[in-house]
Amino acid sequence: MRASAGGTGRDWRQALGVYRHPRVIGMLFLGFSAGLPLLLVGGTFTAWLRDLGVELAAIGFLSWVGMAHSVKVFWAPVVDRLPLPLLSRILGRRRAWMFLAQGAIGLSLLGLAFTDPVDHLGWVAAWAVLAAFGSATQDIAVDAYRIEAVSRDRQGAMAASYILGYRVALLVAGAGALHLAAVGDWTLAYAAMAALMGVGLATTWIVREPEGDVDRRTWQTEQRVVDYLARTRSLGWRRDLAAWFIGAVVCPFADFIRRYGRMALVILVFIGIFRISDIFMGVMANPFYLDLGFTKGQIANVAAAFGLAMTLLGAGLGGVLVARFGIMPMLVLTAFMAPLTNLAFSWLALLGPQMGGLVLAIVADNITGGLAVAVFIAYLSSLTNTAYTATQYALFSSLMTLPGQFLAGFTGLLVEVVGWSWFFVTSALAGLPAIALAFVLARRANPDHALSPGIEEDGDKTDKGL
Secondary structure, three states: OEOOOOOOOOOHHHHHHHHHOHHHHHHHHHHHHHHHHHHHOOHHHHHHHHHOOOOHHHHHHHHHHHHHHOOHHHOHHHHHHOOOOOHHHHHOHHHHHHHHHHHHHHHHHHHHHOOOOOOOHHHHHHHHHHHHHHHHHHHHHHHHHHHHHOOHHHHHHHHHHHHHHHHHHHHHHHHHHHHHHHHOOHHHHHHHHHHHOHHHHHHHHHOOOOOOOOOHHHHHHHHHHHHHHHOOOOOHHHHHHHHHHHHHHHHHHHHHHHHHOOHHHHHHHHHHHOOHHHHHHHHHHHHHHHHHOOOHHHHHHHHHHHHHHHHHHHHHHHHHHHHHHOHHHHHHHHHHHHHHOHHHHHHHHHHOOOHHHHHHHHHHHHHHHHHHHHHHHHHHHHOOOOOOHHHHHHHHHHHHHHHHHHHHOOHHHHHHHHHHHHHHHHHHHOOHHHHHHHHHHHHHOOHHHOOOOOOOOEOOOOOOOO
Protein backbone atom coordinates (compact mmCIF):
# COMPACT_ATOMS: atom_id res chain seq x y z
CA MET A 1 0.00 0.00 0.00
CA ARG A 2 1.37 3.39 -0.90
CA ALA A 3 1.79 5.83 1.99
CA SER A 4 1.09 9.51 1.70
CA ALA A 5 4.12 11.60 0.88
CA GLY A 6 4.31 13.40 4.16
CA GLY A 7 2.86 10.82 6.48
CA THR A 8 -0.25 12.95 7.00
CA GLY A 9 -3.54 11.22 7.48
CA ARG A 10 -2.21 8.77 10.06
CA ASP A 11 -3.98 8.45 13.40
CA TRP A 12 -2.12 8.91 16.67
CA ARG A 13 -1.69 5.16 17.27
CA GLN A 14 0.03 4.75 13.92
CA ALA A 15 2.15 7.84 14.53
CA LEU A 16 3.36 6.55 17.91
CA GLY A 17 4.00 3.13 16.39
CA VAL A 18 6.79 4.63 14.28
CA TYR A 19 9.15 4.09 17.22
CA ARG A 20 8.63 0.31 17.05
CA HIS A 21 10.19 0.12 13.60
CA PRO A 22 13.39 -1.99 13.80
CA ARG A 23 15.51 0.54 11.92
CA VAL A 24 14.32 3.35 14.19
CA ILE A 25 15.45 1.24 17.16
CA GLY A 26 18.76 0.48 15.45
CA MET A 27 19.33 4.21 14.90
CA LEU A 28 19.42 4.64 18.71
CA PHE A 29 22.66 2.62 18.84
CA LEU A 30 24.14 4.27 15.76
CA GLY A 31 23.40 7.65 17.37
CA PHE A 32 25.29 6.50 20.47
CA SER A 33 28.25 5.51 18.30
CA ALA A 34 28.17 8.89 16.53
CA GLY A 35 28.03 10.90 19.76
CA LEU A 36 30.68 9.02 21.74
CA PRO A 37 33.86 10.42 20.09
CA LEU A 38 32.76 14.07 20.10
CA LEU A 39 33.78 15.00 23.65
CA LEU A 40 36.69 12.54 23.67
CA VAL A 41 38.47 14.86 21.23
CA GLY A 42 36.73 17.93 22.69
CA GLY A 43 35.85 18.87 26.26
CA THR A 44 36.95 15.60 27.91
CA PHE A 45 40.13 15.62 25.83
CA THR A 46 41.14 19.10 26.97
CA ALA A 47 40.32 18.22 30.61
CA TRP A 48 42.64 15.18 30.34
CA LEU A 49 45.47 17.24 28.86
CA ARG A 50 45.21 19.97 31.49
CA ASP A 51 44.90 17.45 34.32
CA LEU A 52 48.25 15.96 33.28
CA GLY A 53 49.90 19.39 33.07
CA VAL A 54 49.95 20.11 29.32
CA GLU A 55 50.40 23.81 28.58
CA LEU A 56 47.30 25.84 27.72
CA ALA A 57 48.78 27.00 24.40
CA ALA A 58 49.19 23.39 23.25
CA ILE A 59 45.67 22.54 24.42
CA GLY A 60 44.32 25.46 22.40
CA PHE A 61 46.06 24.30 19.23
CA LEU A 62 44.89 20.72 19.75
CA SER A 63 41.28 21.91 19.96
CA TRP A 64 41.50 22.49 16.20
CA VAL A 65 41.08 18.75 15.62
CA GLY A 66 37.35 19.30 16.15
CA MET A 67 37.20 21.32 12.92
CA ALA A 68 37.03 18.02 11.02
CA HIS A 69 33.24 18.10 11.48
CA SER A 70 33.03 21.55 9.90
CA VAL A 71 34.87 20.55 6.71
CA LYS A 72 33.50 17.04 6.22
CA VAL A 73 31.67 18.17 3.08
CA PHE A 74 35.03 18.08 1.26
CA TRP A 75 35.42 14.31 1.54
CA ALA A 76 31.73 13.39 1.65
CA PRO A 77 31.81 12.72 -2.16
CA VAL A 78 34.43 10.03 -1.54
CA VAL A 79 32.20 8.37 1.07
CA ASP A 80 29.26 8.68 -1.33
CA ARG A 81 30.93 7.06 -4.33
CA LEU A 82 34.16 5.19 -3.48
CA PRO A 83 33.66 1.49 -2.64
CA LEU A 84 35.97 0.03 0.00
CA PRO A 85 37.89 -3.11 -1.01
CA LEU A 86 36.33 -6.25 0.50
CA LEU A 87 34.22 -4.34 3.08
CA SER A 88 31.84 -2.93 0.47
CA ARG A 89 31.28 -6.38 -1.00
CA ILE A 90 30.50 -7.82 2.44
CA LEU A 91 28.54 -4.96 4.03
CA GLY A 92 27.42 -2.68 1.22
CA ARG A 93 28.21 0.95 0.46
CA ARG A 94 26.94 2.70 3.63
CA ARG A 95 27.72 0.04 6.22
CA ALA A 96 31.27 -0.43 4.92
CA TRP A 97 32.17 3.22 5.56
CA MET A 98 30.41 3.17 8.92
CA PHE A 99 32.34 0.06 9.97
CA LEU A 100 35.70 1.46 8.81
CA ALA A 101 35.12 4.79 10.59
CA GLN A 102 34.02 3.11 13.82
CA GLY A 103 37.07 0.85 13.75
CA ALA A 104 39.34 3.86 13.22
CA ILE A 105 37.73 5.69 16.15
CA GLY A 106 38.08 2.67 18.45
CA LEU A 107 41.74 2.21 17.47
CA SER A 108 42.54 5.91 17.97
CA LEU A 109 40.85 6.02 21.39
CA LEU A 110 42.86 2.97 22.40
CA GLY A 111 45.99 4.73 21.15
CA LEU A 112 45.12 7.78 23.26
CA ALA A 113 44.54 5.57 26.29
CA PHE A 114 48.10 4.22 26.19
CA THR A 115 49.95 7.39 25.14
CA ASP A 116 51.35 9.86 27.66
CA PRO A 117 50.59 13.41 26.45
CA VAL A 118 53.40 14.89 28.54
CA ASP A 119 56.13 12.79 26.89
CA HIS A 120 54.51 12.05 23.52
CA LEU A 121 52.26 15.00 22.67
CA GLY A 122 52.87 14.50 18.94
CA TRP A 123 51.45 10.98 19.07
CA VAL A 124 48.49 12.22 21.10
CA ALA A 125 47.82 14.82 18.39
CA ALA A 126 48.02 12.14 15.68
CA TRP A 127 45.59 9.82 17.50
CA ALA A 128 43.23 12.76 18.13
CA VAL A 129 43.25 13.75 14.45
CA LEU A 130 42.49 10.16 13.44
CA ALA A 131 39.61 10.03 15.95
CA ALA A 132 38.19 13.37 14.74
CA PHE A 133 38.31 12.42 11.05
CA GLY A 134 36.91 9.00 11.87
CA SER A 135 34.08 10.66 13.79
CA ALA A 136 33.28 13.07 10.95
CA THR A 137 33.38 10.22 8.41
CA GLN A 138 31.07 8.15 10.58
CA ASP A 139 28.65 11.10 10.69
CA ILE A 140 28.62 11.27 6.89
CA ALA A 141 27.91 7.56 6.51
CA VAL A 142 25.35 7.35 9.35
CA ASP A 143 23.44 10.37 8.02
CA ALA A 144 23.30 8.78 4.57
CA TYR A 145 22.15 5.45 6.04
CA ARG A 146 19.48 7.19 8.17
CA ILE A 147 17.99 8.96 5.17
CA GLU A 148 18.03 5.95 2.86
CA ALA A 149 16.90 3.31 5.37
CA VAL A 150 13.28 4.45 5.84
CA SER A 151 10.55 6.39 4.07
CA ARG A 152 10.09 10.12 4.62
CA ASP A 153 7.32 9.90 7.21
CA ARG A 154 9.69 7.98 9.51
CA GLN A 155 12.53 10.50 9.23
CA GLY A 156 11.36 12.45 12.29
CA ALA A 157 11.42 9.27 14.39
CA MET A 158 14.86 8.34 13.02
CA ALA A 159 16.12 11.80 13.97
CA ALA A 160 14.62 11.56 17.47
CA SER A 161 16.12 8.10 18.02
CA TYR A 162 19.49 9.36 16.77
CA ILE A 163 19.36 12.38 19.09
CA LEU A 164 18.56 10.16 22.11
CA GLY A 165 21.49 7.85 21.43
CA TYR A 166 23.76 10.83 20.69
CA ARG A 167 22.88 12.61 23.93
CA VAL A 168 23.35 9.47 26.03
CA ALA A 169 26.80 9.09 24.44
CA LEU A 170 27.67 12.69 25.36
CA LEU A 171 26.85 11.90 29.00
CA VAL A 172 28.96 8.76 28.89
CA ALA A 173 31.91 10.48 27.17
CA GLY A 174 31.63 13.53 29.41
CA ALA A 175 30.57 12.76 32.98
CA GLY A 176 31.21 9.00 32.59
CA ALA A 177 34.80 9.38 31.39
CA LEU A 178 35.57 11.97 34.08
CA HIS A 179 34.26 9.63 36.80
CA LEU A 180 36.32 6.74 35.44
CA ALA A 181 39.41 8.95 35.42
CA ALA A 182 38.69 9.98 39.02
CA VAL A 183 38.31 6.43 40.39
CA GLY A 184 41.04 4.97 38.17
CA ASP A 185 43.08 6.96 35.66
CA TRP A 186 42.81 8.40 32.17
CA THR A 187 44.08 5.18 30.60
CA LEU A 188 41.09 3.35 32.09
CA ALA A 189 38.71 6.09 30.94
CA TYR A 190 39.84 6.14 27.30
CA ALA A 191 40.21 2.34 27.09
CA ALA A 192 36.62 1.98 28.31
CA MET A 193 35.43 4.50 25.69
CA ALA A 194 37.32 2.56 23.00
CA ALA A 195 35.51 -0.63 24.09
CA LEU A 196 32.15 1.16 23.87
CA MET A 197 32.75 1.79 20.17
CA GLY A 198 31.90 -1.90 19.91
CA VAL A 199 28.25 -0.80 20.19
CA GLY A 200 28.53 0.89 16.80
CA LEU A 201 30.53 -1.92 15.20
CA ALA A 202 28.01 -4.53 16.35
CA THR A 203 25.02 -2.47 15.20
CA THR A 204 26.57 -1.81 11.80
CA TRP A 205 27.20 -5.53 11.36
CA ILE A 206 23.62 -6.44 12.33
CA VAL A 207 21.60 -3.86 10.36
CA ARG A 208 20.89 -4.33 6.66
CA GLU A 209 22.17 -2.12 3.89
CA PRO A 210 19.40 0.35 2.85
CA GLU A 211 17.64 -0.18 -0.46
CA GLY A 212 18.68 3.06 -2.15
CA ASP A 213 17.86 3.46 -5.83
CA VAL A 214 18.87 6.01 -8.45
CA ASP A 215 15.89 7.62 -10.16
CA ARG A 216 15.73 7.60 -13.94
CA ARG A 217 16.35 11.33 -14.40
CA THR A 218 19.51 11.23 -12.25
CA TRP A 219 20.76 8.18 -14.17
CA GLN A 220 20.13 9.91 -17.49
CA THR A 221 22.06 13.02 -16.37
CA GLU A 222 25.09 10.97 -15.37
CA GLN A 223 24.88 8.87 -18.51
CA ARG A 224 25.13 12.01 -20.65
CA VAL A 225 28.37 12.86 -18.83
CA VAL A 226 29.70 9.34 -19.43
CA ASP A 227 28.76 9.49 -23.13
CA TYR A 228 30.38 12.90 -23.55
CA LEU A 229 33.62 11.82 -21.91
CA ALA A 230 33.67 8.66 -24.00
CA ARG A 231 33.88 10.87 -27.10
CA THR A 232 36.81 12.91 -25.81
CA ARG A 233 40.44 12.23 -26.63
CA SER A 234 41.60 12.26 -23.02
CA LEU A 235 43.75 9.41 -21.80
CA GLY A 236 41.93 6.60 -20.04
CA TRP A 237 42.88 7.48 -16.44
CA ARG A 238 42.20 11.17 -17.00
CA ARG A 239 38.80 10.40 -18.48
CA ASP A 240 37.98 8.06 -15.59
CA LEU A 241 39.08 10.65 -13.03
CA ALA A 242 37.02 13.37 -14.73
CA ALA A 243 33.99 11.08 -14.83
CA TRP A 244 34.34 10.27 -11.13
CA PHE A 245 34.81 13.93 -10.16
CA ILE A 246 31.78 15.09 -12.13
CA GLY A 247 29.62 12.27 -10.78
CA ALA A 248 30.76 12.58 -7.15
CA VAL A 249 31.27 16.35 -6.79
CA VAL A 250 29.55 18.29 -9.58
CA CYS A 251 26.39 16.22 -10.03
CA PRO A 252 25.21 16.41 -6.38
CA PHE A 253 25.16 20.19 -6.48
CA ALA A 254 23.81 20.35 -10.04
CA ASP A 255 21.06 17.91 -9.06
CA PHE A 256 19.98 20.04 -6.12
CA ILE A 257 19.82 23.18 -8.27
CA ARG A 258 17.99 21.30 -11.06
CA ARG A 259 15.31 20.03 -8.68
CA TYR A 260 14.64 23.31 -6.87
CA GLY A 261 15.63 25.94 -9.43
CA ARG A 262 15.57 29.48 -8.09
CA MET A 263 14.27 28.19 -4.76
CA ALA A 264 17.57 26.36 -4.19
CA LEU A 265 19.22 29.57 -2.97
CA VAL A 266 16.25 30.34 -0.71
CA ILE A 267 16.49 26.85 0.79
CA LEU A 268 20.23 27.22 1.46
CA VAL A 269 19.70 30.62 3.12
CA PHE A 270 16.90 29.14 5.24
CA ILE A 271 19.15 26.25 6.32
CA GLY A 272 21.84 28.72 7.35
CA ILE A 273 19.59 30.97 9.44
CA PHE A 274 17.01 28.54 10.91
CA ARG A 275 18.99 27.83 14.10
CA ILE A 276 20.60 31.25 14.65
CA SER A 277 18.43 32.20 17.65
CA ASP A 278 19.02 28.74 19.16
CA ILE A 279 22.80 28.97 18.73
CA PHE A 280 22.86 32.48 20.24
CA MET A 281 21.05 31.10 23.28
CA GLY A 282 23.34 28.08 23.61
CA VAL A 283 26.56 30.10 23.58
CA MET A 284 25.48 32.54 26.30
CA ALA A 285 23.32 30.22 28.46
CA ASN A 286 25.82 29.27 31.19
CA PRO A 287 27.36 32.76 31.54
CA PHE A 288 23.79 34.10 31.86
CA TYR A 289 22.88 31.64 34.62
CA LEU A 290 26.04 32.47 36.56
CA ASP A 291 25.64 36.23 36.14
CA LEU A 292 22.05 35.98 37.32
CA GLY A 293 23.19 34.31 40.55
CA PHE A 294 22.43 30.62 40.12
CA THR A 295 24.94 28.20 41.64
CA LYS A 296 26.93 25.66 39.65
CA GLY A 297 24.92 22.89 41.30
CA GLN A 298 21.62 24.46 40.30
CA ILE A 299 22.85 24.90 36.73
CA ALA A 300 24.01 21.27 36.59
CA ASN A 301 20.76 19.89 38.00
CA VAL A 302 18.25 22.05 36.14
CA ALA A 303 19.89 23.42 32.98
CA ALA A 304 22.00 20.32 32.25
CA ALA A 305 20.32 17.17 33.62
CA PHE A 306 16.66 18.28 33.61
CA GLY A 307 17.26 20.24 30.40
CA LEU A 308 18.57 17.11 28.69
CA ALA A 309 15.41 15.21 29.64
CA MET A 310 13.28 18.02 28.19
CA THR A 311 15.34 18.05 24.98
CA LEU A 312 14.85 14.32 24.52
CA LEU A 313 11.12 14.70 25.23
CA GLY A 314 10.91 17.39 22.55
CA ALA A 315 12.84 15.26 20.04
CA GLY A 316 10.56 12.27 20.66
CA LEU A 317 7.51 14.49 20.23
CA GLY A 318 8.97 15.78 16.96
CA GLY A 319 9.19 12.26 15.54
CA VAL A 320 5.52 11.60 16.34
CA LEU A 321 4.30 14.94 14.99
CA VAL A 322 6.20 14.56 11.70
CA ALA A 323 4.63 11.11 11.25
CA ARG A 324 1.18 12.52 12.09
CA PHE A 325 1.14 15.88 10.27
CA GLY A 326 4.08 15.88 7.85
CA ILE A 327 7.34 17.82 7.79
CA MET A 328 6.40 21.30 6.58
CA PRO A 329 3.62 22.18 9.05
CA MET A 330 5.95 21.26 11.91
CA LEU A 331 8.84 23.17 10.36
CA VAL A 332 6.73 26.34 10.20
CA LEU A 333 5.60 25.79 13.81
CA THR A 334 9.14 25.31 15.14
CA ALA A 335 10.37 28.32 13.14
CA PHE A 336 7.92 30.33 15.30
CA MET A 337 8.55 28.53 18.58
CA ALA A 338 12.38 28.51 18.61
CA PRO A 339 12.87 32.30 18.78
CA LEU A 340 9.70 32.80 20.84
CA THR A 341 11.05 30.73 23.75
CA ASN A 342 14.10 33.00 23.96
CA LEU A 343 11.71 35.58 25.41
CA ALA A 344 11.31 33.30 28.45
CA PHE A 345 14.94 34.03 29.29
CA SER A 346 14.38 37.75 28.84
CA TRP A 347 11.61 37.40 31.45
CA LEU A 348 13.96 35.37 33.68
CA ALA A 349 16.60 38.12 33.44
CA LEU A 350 14.04 40.58 34.87
CA LEU A 351 12.78 38.07 37.45
CA GLY A 352 16.18 37.23 38.94
CA PRO A 353 17.55 33.92 40.28
CA GLN A 354 14.22 32.22 40.97
CA MET A 355 14.25 28.43 40.57
CA GLY A 356 10.64 28.34 39.39
CA GLY A 357 11.43 30.80 36.60
CA LEU A 358 14.52 28.84 35.58
CA VAL A 359 12.56 25.58 35.41
CA LEU A 360 9.82 27.15 33.27
CA ALA A 361 12.37 28.71 30.90
CA ILE A 362 14.27 25.42 30.57
CA VAL A 363 11.06 23.47 29.90
CA ALA A 364 9.99 25.90 27.16
CA ASP A 365 13.40 26.23 25.52
CA ASN A 366 14.60 22.63 25.65
CA ILE A 367 11.36 20.95 24.58
CA THR A 368 11.13 23.41 21.69
CA GLY A 369 14.82 22.93 20.88
CA GLY A 370 14.53 19.14 20.78
CA LEU A 371 11.38 19.36 18.68
CA ALA A 372 13.00 21.84 16.27
CA VAL A 373 16.15 19.75 15.78
CA ALA A 374 14.20 16.53 15.09
CA VAL A 375 11.92 18.30 12.59
CA PHE A 376 14.80 20.16 10.94
CA ILE A 377 16.84 16.97 10.48
CA ALA A 378 13.78 15.36 8.87
CA TYR A 379 13.46 18.40 6.59
CA LEU A 380 17.14 18.32 5.54
CA SER A 381 16.80 14.60 4.87
CA SER A 382 13.84 15.24 2.57
CA LEU A 383 15.98 17.56 0.42
CA THR A 384 18.49 14.90 -0.56
CA ASN A 385 18.60 12.70 -3.64
CA THR A 386 19.52 9.15 -2.59
CA ALA A 387 22.04 9.03 -5.44
CA TYR A 388 24.05 11.69 -3.56
CA THR A 389 22.79 11.40 0.02
CA ALA A 390 26.12 11.70 1.82
CA THR A 391 27.40 14.67 -0.18
CA GLN A 392 24.19 16.69 -0.13
CA TYR A 393 23.43 16.09 3.55
CA ALA A 394 27.04 16.94 4.51
CA LEU A 395 26.57 20.28 2.73
CA PHE A 396 23.29 20.95 4.53
CA SER A 397 24.54 19.95 7.98
CA SER A 398 27.69 22.07 7.63
CA LEU A 399 25.65 25.06 6.49
CA MET A 400 23.15 24.47 9.31
CA THR A 401 25.52 25.75 12.04
CA LEU A 402 28.22 27.76 10.26
CA PRO A 403 26.50 31.22 10.04
CA GLY A 404 25.11 30.92 13.58
CA GLN A 405 28.46 29.90 15.05
CA PHE A 406 30.21 32.78 13.30
CA LEU A 407 27.70 35.39 14.46
CA ALA A 408 27.65 33.88 17.96
CA GLY A 409 31.22 35.12 18.36
CA PHE A 410 29.78 38.63 18.74
CA THR A 411 27.13 37.74 21.33
CA GLY A 412 29.36 38.68 24.27
CA LEU A 413 29.80 42.19 22.88
CA LEU A 414 26.05 42.45 22.34
CA VAL A 415 25.32 41.50 25.97
CA GLU A 416 27.76 44.15 27.20
CA VAL A 417 25.99 46.79 25.13
CA VAL A 418 22.28 45.97 25.69
CA GLY A 419 22.20 43.78 28.83
CA TRP A 420 20.79 40.29 29.30
CA SER A 421 17.07 41.00 28.93
CA TRP A 422 17.40 42.86 25.64
CA PHE A 423 19.98 40.37 24.41
CA PHE A 424 17.35 37.62 24.47
CA VAL A 425 14.81 39.91 22.81
CA THR A 426 17.39 40.61 20.08
CA SER A 427 18.13 36.88 19.66
CA ALA A 428 14.38 36.26 19.25
CA LEU A 429 14.17 38.95 16.57
CA ALA A 430 17.04 37.20 14.76
CA GLY A 431 14.62 34.34 14.12
CA LEU A 432 12.13 36.46 12.13
CA PRO A 433 13.81 35.92 8.70
CA ALA A 434 13.60 32.14 9.21
CA ILE A 435 9.87 32.42 9.94
CA ALA A 436 9.29 34.40 6.74
CA LEU A 437 11.29 31.94 4.64
CA ALA A 438 9.48 28.96 6.21
CA PHE A 439 6.19 30.33 4.86
CA VAL A 440 7.74 30.91 1.42
CA LEU A 441 9.08 27.35 1.31
CA ALA A 442 5.78 25.91 2.50
CA ARG A 443 4.15 27.45 -0.59
CA ARG A 444 6.92 27.01 -3.17
CA ALA A 445 9.08 24.00 -2.13
CA ASN A 446 7.03 21.82 0.19
CA PRO A 447 8.67 18.38 0.70
CA ASP A 448 5.30 16.90 1.74
CA HIS A 449 3.94 17.41 -1.77
CA ALA A 450 6.51 15.38 -3.72
CA LEU A 451 8.50 12.20 -3.38
CA SER A 452 12.24 12.40 -2.83
CA PRO A 453 14.26 11.34 -5.88
CA GLY A 454 15.40 7.76 -5.62
CA ILE A 455 13.09 6.88 -2.73
CA GLU A 456 9.97 4.83 -3.15
CA GLU A 457 7.57 6.02 -0.49
CA ASP A 458 6.10 2.62 0.16
CA GLY A 459 4.84 2.10 3.67
CA ASP A 460 5.70 -1.61 3.55
CA LYS A 461 9.09 -1.22 1.92
CA THR A 462 11.08 -0.75 5.11
CA ASP A 463 9.13 -3.10 7.36
CA LYS A 464 11.45 -6.02 6.64
CA GLY A 465 13.44 -5.65 9.88
CA LEU A 466 16.82 -4.13 10.56
